[in-house]
Amino acid sequence: MLKLNRAMLGKLLVVAVLMFGFGYALIPVYKHMCELLGINVLTQTDGTVTYDKNTQIDQSRKITIEFDGNSQGPWRFRPTKRSVEVHPGELTTVMYEVVNTQNRTVQAQAIPSFAPQLVMQHFKKVECFCFKQQTLQANEARQMPVVFYIDPALPRDVKTMTLSYTFFEIAGTQAVAAK
Structure with a gap:
């Protein structure tokens, strides 16, 4: 019985070593196969890097996005641009500016709203x-x-949308006097 157990342990160790070796060799084998077949290649032979055009961007249409800022508190709050035109799927950055006009520290939070309402599920914020x-x-x-970015699944009849933020002071926070 002991002999059978040792034989089985030896076989299991060989299988484990082979599996580890296969997993370890998989990445270089994959890269080599991609180079041979000419697929998924980012680096050309001259060393320059090329990227395929982002096919997730719908170049056939543009959406106008209007921006609005409302404030409930001791500050000025507004978008730096009133509107932008974007293609669905295109990553876009806009800036909002806030100025605390008080002589104290305040804590605030912004709450977004969308018009028309159905665009909310298609407006994808990466950072906000x-x-x-x-x-x-x-x-x-x-x-x-x-x-x-705007999800390309946005209905084609939507040509304009509005993103509005209301910026308000958080209730219950204590004011800190400026030094």
């Missing part, structure tokens, strides 16, 4: 100042980004 609370020092001015 609305994801977290903002602490603004006394008399501080700040530019805050919104990085987004």
Whole structure:
């Protein structure tokens, strides 16, 4: 019985070593096969890097996105651009500017709203100042980004949409006097 157990252990160790070796060799084999077949190649023979055109961008149409900023509190809040035209699928960045006009530190939060309502599910934010609370020092001015794209599945009859943020002071936060 002991002999059978040792034989089985030896076979299992060989299988484990072969599996590890296969997994380890898989990446260089994959790269070599891609180079031979001419697929998924980012580096050309002259060393320059090329990228395929992003096929997820719908170049056949443009959507106008209007931006709005409303404030409920001691600051000025506005988009730096009133509108942009984008192709669905295209990554875009717009900036909002906020200025705390008080002599105290405040905490605030932005809440987005969309018009028409159906575009909300097609407006994909990658980065947004609305994801977290903002602490603004006394008399501080700040530019805050919104990085987004429009899902190409947006109905074709939608040509214009509005993204509006309401920026408000968070209730229950204590004011900190400026020094």
